[in-house]
Amino acid sequence: MSATTSRGSQTWFTPFNVITSAIIIVGLVITFLRFTKGLGAVTHLSHDNPWGLWISFDLLVGVALAAGGYVTSAAVYLFGLRKYHSAVRPAVLTGFLGYALVVFALHYDVGRPWRLPYPFIMQQGTTSLLFEVAACVALYLTVLFLEFVPAALEWLGLKRVRDLITRLTLALTILGVVLSTLHQSSLGALFLIAPSKLHPLWYSPYLPVYFFVSSIIAGLSMVIFESTLSHHYFADKMDQTHLDEKEGVTLGFGKAASLVLAGYFFIKLMGVAGGDNWRLLGTSYGLWFLVEMIGFIALPAFLYAVGVRNKDLPLIKWTALWTIIGIVLNRLTVGLIAFNWQLPPSRRYFPHWMEIAISIFIVTVGIVVFKFIVTRMPIFYEHPEYKDAH
Amino acid sequence: MSISRRKFLGWVGAAGVGTVVARSAHASGNKHFEGYPGSFGVLHDMTRCVGCRSCEAACNHVNSLPAPEQPFTDLSVLMQERRTTEKSFTVVNKYSVASRQTPLFRKIQCNHCLEPACASACFVKAFQKTSTGAVIYDPSVCVGCRYCMIACPFEIPAYEYNEALSPRVMKCTLCYPRISQGQLPGCVEACPMEALTFGKREDLIETARERIRQFPGRYVDHIYGETEMGGTSWLYLSGVPFSQVGMREDLGVTPAPELTFGALSVVPIVAGLWPVLLTGIYAISKRKEIIFQQELEAVKKAAQSRSKEEI
Ligand code: SF4
Ligand code: SF4
Ligand code: SF4
Numbered sequence: 276m277s278a279t280t281s282r283g284s285q286t287w288f289t290p291f292n293v294i295t296s297a298i299i300i301v302g303l304v305i306t307f308l309r310f311t312k313g314l315g316a317v318t319h320l321s322h323d324n325p326w327g328l329w330i331s332f333d334l335l336v337g338v339a340l341a342a343g344g345y346v347t348s349a350a351v352y353l354f355g356l357r358k359y360h361s362a363v364r365p366a367v368l369t370g371f372l373g374y375a376l377v378v379f380a381l382h383y384d385v386g387r388p389w390r391l392p393y394p395f396i397m398q399q400g401t402t403s404l405l406f407e408v409a410a411c412v413a414l415y416l417t418v419l420f421l422e423f424v425p426a427a428l429e430w431l432g433l434k435r436v437r438d439l440i441t442r443l444t445l446a447l448t449i450l451g452v453v454l455s456t457l458h459q460s461s462l463g464a465l466f467l468i469a470p471s472k473l474h475p476l477w478y479s480p481y482l483p484v485y486f487f488v489s490s491i492i493a494g495l496s497m498v499i500f501e502s503t504l505s506h507h508y509f510a511d512k513m514d515q516t517h518l519d520e521k522e523g524v525t526l527g528f529g530k531a532a533s534l535v536l537a538g539y540f541f542i543k544l545m546g547v548a549g550g551d552n553w554r555l556l557g558t559s560y561g562l563w564f565l566v567e568m569i570g571f572i573a574l575p576a577f578l579y580a581v582g583v584r585n586k587d588l589p590l591i592k593w594t595a596l597w598t599i600i601g602i603v604l605n606r607l608t609v610g611l612i613a614f615n616w617q618l619p620p621s622r623r624y625f626p627h628w629m630e631i632a633i634s635i636f637i638v639t640v641g642i643v644v645f646k647f648i649v650t651r652m653p654i655f656y657e658h659p660e661y662k663d664a665h
Numbered sequence: 666m667s668i669s670r671r672k673f674l675g676w677v678g679a680a681g682v683g684t685v686v687a688r689s690a691h692a693s694g695n696k697h698f699e700g701y702p703g704s705f706g707v708l709h710d711m712t713r714c715v716g717c718r719s720c721e722a723a724c725n726h727v728n729s730l731p732a733p734e735q736p737f738t739d740l741s742v743l744m745q746e747r748r749t750t751e752k753s754f755t756v757v758n759k760y761s762v763a764s765r766q767t768p769l770f771r772k773i774q775c776n777h778c779l780e781p782a783c784a785s786a787c788f789v790k791a792f793q794k795t796s797t798g799a800v801i802y803d804p805s806v807c808v809g810c811r812y813c814m815i816a817c818p819f820e821i822p823a824y825e826y827n828e829a830l831s832p833r834v835m836k837c838t839l840c841y842p843r844i845s846q847g848q849l850p851g852c853v854e855a856c857p858m859e860a861l862t863f864g865k866r867e868d869l870i871e872t873a874r875e876r877i878r879q880f881p882g883r884y885v886d887h888i889y890g891e892t893e894m895g896g897t898s899w900l901y902l903s904g905v906p907f908s909q910v911g912m913r914e915d916l917g918v919t920p921a922p923e924l925t926f927g928a929l930s931v932v933p934i935v936a937g938l939w940p941v942l943l944t945g946i947y948a949i950s951k952r953k954e955i956i957f958q959q960e961l962e963a964v965k966k967a968a969q970s971r972s973k974e975e976i
Pocket of ligand 1: 774775776777778781782783784800816817818819820821822
């Protein structure tokens with residue numbers, strides 16, 4: 276640890292440090308504007324478009340991509356796939372950071388962020404799906420925190436507390452899966468109330484199911500993709516178990532992703548059939564829908580299958596990235612592109628550059644914190660004193 | 666047709682409006698709701714409206730909203746289609762329709778739905794359907810998530826985006842403070858053409874039916890708001906199909922809360938069944954592992970004893 280710090284002080288001006296600092300400074304300036312001049316000064320939000328990039332990207336995409344935490348811990352602790360054990364900690368950490376950032380980002384978007392606890396302490400709007408989302412996200416953030424905390428406690432050397440909390444693993448995992456099922460699906464269900472605003476190709480009574488199933492896909496793909504990235508940048512931190520199991524994780528998760536993508540394709544198709552929306556496929560929105568269905572669902576399902584069959588790890592990794600892009604596009608489509616599709620172009624929304632800058636700022640903060648943690652705490656390796664203790 | 670103050674005060678007494686400040690927002694519940702009996706509404710007869718903007722001016726005045734950029738007497742603003750904003754709770758739009766020589770005018774404001782989407786969507790219950798019929802908003806609890814704006818099918822609520830610290834959702838209140846005291850809504854009182862009629866919703870529907878019956882050539886045979894999205898307190902009569910005056914005819918009759926009812930009812934199922942299922946799965950995979958270990962042990966032992974025998 277001390278080695279990192281001393282080396283850091285000598286060569287502070289690395290490209291990584293320079294770029295992240297620049298982003299963070301810009302982010303802080305916009306933060307100041309946001310809280311002194313109001314949302315109007317930094318966003319293109321309007322009365323017609325009350326939700327913009329910060330909801331579609333920071334919330335919808337953020338939560339979907341943070342699904343790796345529950346997917347992995349369910350696979351390992353509930354479905355008995357213990358051979359993937361080394362994937363749990365990185366996935367839980369990214370999940371925890373992901374959710375923490377989502378909550379952080381919401382403070383920019385809502386009008387009076389200091390009132391965010393109001394739905395719990397003042398009046399419970401239990402008829403609102405947003406209430407369900409808020410409650411589940413708040414609880415799940417706590418669960419992820421408890422799942423992550425053993426790593427921090429090992430780092431700090433607090434053995435007793437750490438042992439106490441690891442005993443909760445099973446309960447926490449089950450709670451995590453329940454909460455994730457609920458809020459991943461509810462994010463889709465948020466739009467159920469606006470059938471007149473969301474394009475019929477995306478509006479479906481199955482929206483919650485779509486969001487839930489695609490969150491599993493996102494979770495699996497993120498674990499594969501992150502492990503590639505981490506391996507690239509933090510290989511020196513990884514222990515032999517992690518390196519040995521990595522290939523197994525990639526193949527196993529790739530196979531699962533392929534199957535779930537195939538299922539997702541069919542339930543999406545059922546949605547079109549159920550709404551009898553075939554004729555809409557010929558419109559420009561239909562074309563976009565087909566791009567998503569074929570290019571970002573059917574294609575990666577196929578590529579994952581091929582990759583797993585030929586044990587072609589690079590192919591699986593690239594497919595993971597492609598799938599993630601597909602999920603991002605899906606959430607942006609539901610939240611922005613296909614939402615308010617009937618309004619004339621002059622009343623549609625396009626993000627202000629400062630909205631984009633804040634989203635980049637938040638992702639950057641996440642990366643910096645992630646880097647801080649994995650270079651210090653036992654994430655990619657087992658703490659020598661706790662081997663086999665999991 | 667507009668209502669005399671005496672008669673109106675009588676109704677207020679009858680409906681107990683002065684005392685009943687509705688307790689719970691029934692409208693945000695999950696049961697179908699036909700509207701509070703005796704609740705109020707307004708009938709807007711577009712065939713009578715001349716687009717003078719008097720209602721806009723009156724609304725601005727009674728709600729103490731900021732002065733507009735162009736005065737209310739300036740009718741050139743009618744050239745553009747406008748919507749409600751945080752500074753104007755109501756606007757009048759002009760529609761030139763091919764089948765008529767004279768244009769039609771439509772006044773937009775909150776429709777005060779019987780089962781409001783905004784109230785059902787709000788996660789702090791900041792919106793309330795009162796027994797007067799008015800859907801009112803409480804800024805003291807609003808978090809500013811703007812889900813109500815996503816939910817409203819009529820695109821009514823507006824937001825104070827330029828308020829840094831205390832932004833509010835802004836919309837027509839059906840002049841709740843005024844009608845609670847037995848006064849007419851500002852816009853209704855100001856209308857010189859009696860294009861706006863305030864009254865009990867049931868009576869307004871009767872009045873509207875009567876007008877359609879008497880002058881079938883003048884009206885299309887539909888009262889907009891009677892069933893749309895489960896019904897609204899504000900009702901409309903038009904001389905042309907409603908889609909030609911910018912009103913959506915594809916909203917259906919399902920009240921908003923029903924759209925999310927299914928998704929909400931899944932919650933207890935997931936919360937109840939998932940833990941049981943998952944624990945079961947855990948037990949099975951655990952058991953498999955134990956059996957696997959036992960078999961492994963057995964094989965090892967067998968191999969050991971065999972190798973011993975061989976020696
Ligand atoms: S018109 Fe919109 S804002 Fe008014 S009550 Fe209905 S849903 Fe709410
Ligand atoms: S913006 Fe305010 S009133 Fe609207 S849903 Fe959110 S908390 Fe409720
Ligand atoms: S009822 Fe009152 S608040 Fe609503 S439009 Fe009329 S004057 Fe404005």
